[in-house]
Every structure is written in structure tokens, then in C-alpha cells.
Amino acid sequence: MMVLLTAGLGQLLQGHLRQTGRTLAHRPFVTLTNLEDLIVFPDVTHEVLAVLEEVMRKSAFALKPMVPCWEAALVKFKSHRFADCAILLLTQLEAGLRKVFATVNACPSRLLTAESTALYTTFDEILAKHLNDGKINQLPLFLGEPAMEFLWDFLNHQEGPRVRDRLSHGEVSLPEFPREAANQLLAFSFVLLLRLTDEDLLPVFKEKAMVRSLMGLAEGYVARCHPASRLKKQVLSCEESLRAWPLLPLPKGAGGEAAQLESNSETNDCKSLITDIMAELCRHLPAKLCVPPDLDSPPGRWPQLLRELCGIPVPTLFCPRTVLEVLTVFRKIGACCCRVSGQVTASWERRHQQWVDRSLRSRQRRNYLRMASSVKVLSPVLYLILLLIALELVNIHTIGGKNTSEYQQYLRFLKSVLQYTENLAASTSQDQNKWDEAVSLTHAALLKMWTFSEKKQMLIHLAKKPTSKVIQRQHQRSDPRAGNLRLTFRPRRTVHLPGHSPSGSGLCPVSLCPRSLPPWSAPPWAPGLQVCSESSVDSRGAGLCWQVCPASPGAGNGGRKSCPCPAGTPSLGRPGCSWTGLPGRCPRLFPAPGFVPAAPSAPG
Numbered sequence: 355m356m357v358l359l360t361a362g363l364g365q366l367l368q369g370h371l372r373q374t375g376r377t378l379a380h381r382p383f384v385t386l387t388n389l390e391d392l393i394v395f396p397d398v399t400h401e402v403l404a405v406l407e408e409v410m411r412k413s414a415f416a417l418k419p420m421v422p423c424w425e426a427a428l429v430k431f432k433s434h435r436f437a438d439c440a441i442l443l444l445t446q447l448e449a450g451l452r453k454v455f456a457t458v459n460a461c462p463s464r465l466l467t468a469e470s471t472a473l474y475t476t477f478d479e480i481l482a483k484h485l486n487d488g489k490i491n492q493l494p495l496f497l498g499e500p501a502m503e504f505l506w507d508f509l510n511h512q513e514g515p516r517v518r519d520r521l522s523h524g525e526v527s528l529p530e531f532p533r534e535a536a537n538q539l540l541a542f543s544f545v546l547l548l549r550l551t552d553e554d555l556l557p558v559f560k561e562k563a564m565v566r567s568l569m570g571l572a573e574g575y576v577a578r579c580h581p582a583s584r585l586k587k588q589v590l591s592c593e594e595s596l597r598a599w600p601l602l603p604l605p606k607g608a609g610g611e612a613a614q615l616e617s618n619s620e621t622n623d624c625k626s627l628i629t630d631i632m633a634e635l636c637r638h639l640p641a642k643l644c645v646p647p648d649l650d651s652p653p654g655r656w657p658q659l660l661r662e663l664c665g666i667p668v669p670t671l672f673c674p675r676t677v678l679e680v681l682t683v684f685r686k687i688g689a690c691c692c693r694v695s696g697q698v699t700a701s702w703e704r705r706h707q708q709w710v711d712r713s714l715r716s717r718q719r720r721n722y723l724r725m726a727s728s729v730k731v732l733s734p735v736l737y738l739i740l741l742l743i744a745l746e747l748v749n750i751h752t753i754g755g756k757n758t759s760e761y762q763q764y765l766r767f768l769k770s771v772l773q774y775t776e777n778l779a780a781s782t783s784q785d786q787n788k789w790d791e792a793v794s795l796t797h798a799a800l801l802k803m804w805t806f807s808e809k810k811q812m813l814i815h816l817a818k819k820p821t822s823k824v825i826q827r828q829h830q831r832s833d834p835r836a837g838n839l840r841l842t843f844r845p846r847r848t849v850h851l852p853g854h855s856p857s858g859s860g861l862c863p864v865s866l867c868p869r870s871l872p873p874w875s876a877p878p879w880a881p882g883l884q885v886c887s888e889s890s891v892d893s894r895g896a897g898l899c900w901q902v903c904p905a906s907p908g909a910g911n912g913g914r915k916s917c918p919c920p921a922g923t924p925s926l927g928r929p930g931c932s933w934t935g936l937p938g939r940c941p942r943l944f945p946a947p948g949f950v951p952a953a954p955s956a957p958g
Contacts, residue, residue, distance in 0.1 A: 383527045386515035386535060391578040391587075392507055393534055394571055395541035402564055403428060406544050409559060415450040415550035431540060437521065437531035443539045444518050448477055450546065451493070455480045458492040477509055477518065483672040499671055500575040504542055506671070507579045508535075514579035545572040580670040581681040585747060588688040589740050593660050595695040596740075599733045602702045620797050624731045627800040628738055634807050635741055638814035640666070640748070656737050663744035669751060676753050676761060683768045684743050690775035691736050697782045698729060704784070721787055728789040732778075735796050739771065742803075749817040760811060767806045774799035 371378055398406075410416045410424045427442035452475050456464045464475045481502065485491055494502045507514045517535055520526045545568055548559060559565050577583045643662045673681075705722045708714045714722065756764060777795050781788040806812070 381525075383530075384520065384525045386517065386520065386526065386532060388513055388579055389515050389532060389534055392515065392538060394575060395538055395568060398431070398537050398540050398544075399564070401562075402541075402544065402568075403432070405559060405562065405565065406540075406547070409544065409547045409551060412555055413547040413551045415454070415547050416446065417449055417453065420446055420449055427540075431536060434533070436533050436536035437526070437528035439536045440517060440531065440539055441521055443536070443543055444521070447539075447543060447546070448480070450550075451477075451480050454496065454550070455491075455493050458496045459485060459489075461485075477505075481505055481510065494671065498573070499669075500573055501542075501546070502671055503577040503580075504572070504575050507577060508539070511577075511579035513581075513584060541568055542572065545569055576667065577670040580673075581678060581685060582668050582670050582673070582747060582750065585681060585685050585688060585743070586664040588685060588692065589660060589744055590664055592688060592692045592695060592736070593657055593740055595692060595699070596733060596736055597657060598699060599695075599729060602699070602729070603706060620793055621727065621731055624735070624793065624797050624800060627797070627804055628731075628734050631800065631804055631807060632734075632738055632741070635738075635745055635814070638745060638817070639663075656741070660740060660744055663741075663748060666748050668747060674754065677750055680746075680750065680753060680765070680768065683765070683772055684747065687739065687768070687772050687775050688743060690772070690779045691739055693779045694732070694775065694782050695736065697779065697784065698725075698732065701725065701782070701784055701787065702729070721789065724789040725787070728793050731793055731796055732782075735800070738803075739775070742771075746813045749813040752813050752816040755816050764811060764813075767802070767811075770802055771799065774802075 367378070407425070407428060411421060416424055423442055423446055427439050427446065430436070430439035430442065453465060455475065456462050479486070480493060482491055483494070509516065509518050515535060517539070521531075548556065548565065548569060551559065560569075639659075640663075643659060702725065705714070705718070705725065708718070709722060753761065753764070774795060778792055780786060781792040781795065
């Protein structure tokens with residue numbers, strides 16, 4: 355009935371067009387997107403087709419009445435009618451998966467065609483996480499994640515080719531349908547047919563090397579069109595663009611003028627913040643990954659580090675809404691970073707050529723020098739953002755551990771980073787060229803990033819809790835040599851030192867400056883503050899292990915004396931600090947906020 359109705363509508367439309375003299379233009383055909391990323395199987399050869407013809411007659415995946423359709427699909431492939439082949443394969447894949455779906459979920463009634471009271475079971479329900487009654491769909495467990503990812507990439511993901519939708523809606527030109535798409539569908543169908551072949555026959559087919567190769571490729575498939583996968587590709591593409599920045603030439607005679615512009619306080623603050631934030635992020639790198647040896651010069655080994663981070667598998671099947679929402683923001687940030695990188699490269703090349711041709715006016719010359727100074731800040735900042743994205747992506751599924759309030763705070767932080775990258779893209783465009791403003795925006799954004807990282811609310815902090823709380827439990831101990839001395843390590847690097855409390859409680863909180871902990875000599879009132887690897891860490895990753903020298907009866911300053919640190923032991927303070935008690939304040943140590951004395955904890 356529907357076929358007759360459609361044909362009748364076509365005749366009526368043709369008659370109307372003849373009467374009115376109008377023409378009806380077909381909407382433009384679309385091209386299957388990201389198809390090049392989905393090519394994982396080699397070309398189907400005549401040898402594979404010969405084995406496939408034998409397998410489809412013996413596999414339980416192919417319904418017996420539908421074997422002629424499988425044979426017709428092979429004929430269409432051999433005759434290079436790839437759209438017809440894909441249409442036949444999709445219908446048979448759906449029929450075979452419907453049979454498996456009904457079997458593993460114990461719902462044989464779903465094998466029936468559409469009835470007046472029941473909808474037809476299509477790919478949408480077959481590939482879903484839950485059944486209509488809310489139960490878990492058992493098909494993904496049966497097929498495995500690689501097979502499900504392949505089907506989602508080809509059929510469902512918005513950035514994938516969506517072959518079923520494109521063909522059924524007439525959005526692609528059938529004569530120009532790509533061979534690669536039909537080839538991948540045919541190879542994947544071959545693997546499914548093999549999986550449901552009798553166990554006695556399967557070893558016979560596996561004797562062929564090309565069969566083992568196809569099955570191995572199918573088992574190792576990972577998502578290509580999921581937002582997380584697209585984000586990884588975006589990060590690597592942006593990193594590749596940034597890698598060319600150090601190669602940008604500086605005109606002769608411009609080095610001295612550019613160096614003068616680099617020596618301003620805002621630029622120095624940006625570099626210091628970048629070092630501190632990178633140090634914090636590097637603390638949460640997986641142990642097996644390389645750590646850049648010099649945080650002040652990130653371009654050295656950052657390409658390798660980012661590639662290794664993007665190579666870590668991230669589960670992508672059935673991601674919750676919160677994960678997809680965060681991935682969307684990450685991708686917008688990455689897109690802005692790519693845009694900034696491209697704009698800087700284009701502006702630099704254009705201005706450099708104008709400098710060589712001596713066609714720059716004095717104002718344009720100064721602007722070019724400001725750009726040369728700003729690039730040395732923008733490059734590590736963009737590397738920093740890429741590292742943040744890659745690390746958070748590895749831990750993306752820990753976002754389920756956040757409550758609603760924490761999730762909203764985290765989302766606001768990401769949107770503030772997005773706003774910065776958008777403003778940076780506007781400032782670095784060829785129409786604007788506001789390089790001083792770009793540095794100011796960068797400084798403000800880095801302060802926000804440092805503040806948020808101090809709150810320990812990133813996903814890397816959820817995946818691996820800070821060690822300071824563990825250290826606090828491990829190092830609350832008594833030292834009989836120091837008169838029952840108790841050292842308490844706090845999460846915000848606050849320690850309680852004995853005998854310094856104005857209220858007489860015996861304990862006084864002292865916070866360490868989080869950005870100034872160099873390995874210099876110890877303060878005179880606590881000369882044994884030593885560095886070790888298993889205790890706490892400073893902003894540059896060095897361990898802090900505090901040990902106070904025992905009191906000396908009769909000595910000044912409340913019975914405390916100065917004793918030298920062991921040779922080669924890094925500790926805190928500045929050379930030449932002459933004070934011997936708390937009233938003499940070291941410029942590297944600061945009282946905790948409020949300076950509220952803490953009562954000593956109970957014994958044990």
C-alpha cells in the first residue's frame with residue numbers, strides 16, 4: 355500500500371510541475387563524514403569472499419530464509435554496486451542481531467515483525483543499554499565492547515557516517531557510495547558470521563591467516579566517532595600545530611627589543627604560575643608515563659607525553675549525560691586552542707615577511723615585538739590546557755563521584771577556561787592583534803586555574819586522593835628525643851610546631867607558602883626540617899619530611915637550639931635567616947589564616 359501511495363504521489367507531483375513550469379531540485383547529497391577514521395579492515399579479497407560464501411550458509415547468525423539476500427549482497431559487491439551491497443547488508447545485520455537480541459534477553463516474541471500492538475525491533479533498541487522494561491540489555495555483554503563500538507560508530511554517533519540513516523533518507527548518491535564503507539560493513543559481517551558458527555567448524559576456518567587477521571582486528575576495535583575519541587584527535591592535532599611555534603623565526607635585530615618586553619612582572623607571574631600548575635598536574639600522571647624533565651621548557655617532551663595520555667583507553671560505551679556534557683566543553687576549549695594556534699602562526703608569518711620587506715610602520719613593528727614576547731607565554735599555556743584536558747579525560751568517569759553542587763562548580767570552572775580561550779582567540783585574531791591584552795587574560799585565567807587546583811576538585815583529585823591526608827595519619831607520631839614532639843601534616847601544608855602557641859596550648863599552626871619551597875638551609879628554630887620522598891610534597895614535587903632537633907636544656911629560645919642539617923639534605927628557609935624563634939619571621943614561612951592555636955590531640 356505504501357509503495358503504491360508513494361508512486362501515486364510521484365505522478366501527482368510530476369503533473370503539478372508540468373502545469374506550473376517549475377522544476378524540483380533534489381537537495382544536495384551529503385558525504386559520509388569521518389569515514390577515513392573507520393577504515394580498520396583491509397580490502398575484502400576474492401579469497402575472503404569465497405570463505406564468506408561458505409560461512410554464511412553454516413552460521414547461525416544468518417537466518418536460513420535470508421541466505422539469498424546474503425548471496426545477493428556479495429554479488430552486488432563484486433559488481434561494484436556498493437550502495438546496494440550496503441543496503442542488503444544492513445537489513446541482514448539487523449535481522450541477525452535481532453535474533454541474537456531476542457535469544458540473550460529471553461524475549462522470543464521480539465523476533466516477530468511489527469504488529470498492531472508492538473513496534474518492530476530495530477537497531478535503536480538492539481543497541482540500547484536498557485530494554486523497554488528497564489532491564490539491562492544483554493546483547494552488549496554477548497557481543498563485547500569492540501563490536502558494539504563498531505556498530506555505534508557506523509550507525510549511531512552523530513559525527514560518524516550514520517550509514518543506515520543516510521541511505522534510508524536518500525541523503526547520499528547511490529552511484530557514488532564509497533567502496534570503503536561497504537568494505538568495512540562486509541568485513542564486520544564476516545566476523546559476526548564466524549562468531550556464531552558451530553564450534554566444530556570454526557577451527558577449520560581459523561586455519562586461514564586472513565580469517566585470524568580479521569577477527570583480531572575486530573577484537574581490538576576502539577571507538578573512533580565518540581566525543582571522547584574525537585577529543586583525543588583534537589588534542590593531538592592542536593599539539594602538532596603548537597610544535598611548529600619554536601620554529602617561527604625572529605627577524606635579525608629584533609631579539610634585544612623583544613627581550614626588554616619579556617621582562618615585565620605580569621609575564622614573569624604567568625611563567626611562575628604555569629610552572630606551579632604544571633607541577634601539580636604532573637603529580638597525577640600515571641606512573642608508567644614519562645614526566646617532562648624541565649617544566650619551564652615544556653615543548654621538549656610534551657608531544658610524547660600527550661600522545662601517551664591520549665593512548666590510554668577510556669570507556670566510551672553508554673556514557674552518562676554528565677560525561678558527555680563535560681566532553682562537549684572540553685571539545686569547545688580544544689577548538690579554541692586550535693584556532694589560537696592557527697591564528698598565531700598565520701600572523702607571525704605575515705608580520706615576519708612584512709618585517710623582512712621593511713613594510714611595517716613603527717606601530718606595527720612594536721606590535722610585532724609584543725607578539726614575539728607574548729608567544730613565549732601563550733605556547734606553554736596552551737600546552738598546559740592540553741595537558742589538563744588529556745589528564746581529565748583519562749579520569750572522566752570519576753565525575754560520577756561528584757554531587758550536584760560539586761559538579762556545577764566543576765562545570766563553571768571549565769566554562770571559565772572556555773571563556774578565556776574564546777577571548778584569547780578574539781585577541782590574537784589578525785583583526786585585533788591585542789597581545790598585551792592576551793597576556794593579561796592569560797594571567798587572570800592562570801590564577802583561576804591555580805585557585806581551583808588548590809581546592810582539589812578536579813577529576814584527577816577524585817581519581818587519586820592527595821597524599822597529604824595519608825601523610826597526616828602516618829606522621830602523627832611521638833618522638834621521645836624531642837620531648838614527646840608531635841608533628842601533624844595538614845592537607846593545606848600546615849604543621850603544628852611545639853612551644854610556639856601564645857595561648858600556651860603547645861601547638862601553633864604554620865602554613866607553608868605553596869609556591870616558594872626551594873631547597874635551601876633550614877630556619878634556625880627548626881634546623882632539622884629535612885626532605886624525604888615518602889612524606890609530603892612541595893609545589894615542585896619535592897618531598898618534605900620534618901624533623902626538629904631535640905631541645906637542649908638551658909639553651910635560649912625556650913630550650914631550643916640550632917643544629918645543622920645533615921650534609922646534602924635539602925630543607926626550607928633562606929640563606930642568612932638570623933632569627934631563632936617564631937617572632938623572627940622567615941620570608942618563606944607564613945602563619946596560617948587566623949593564627950588560631952590548635953589543641954593537642956589525645957594520646958594515641
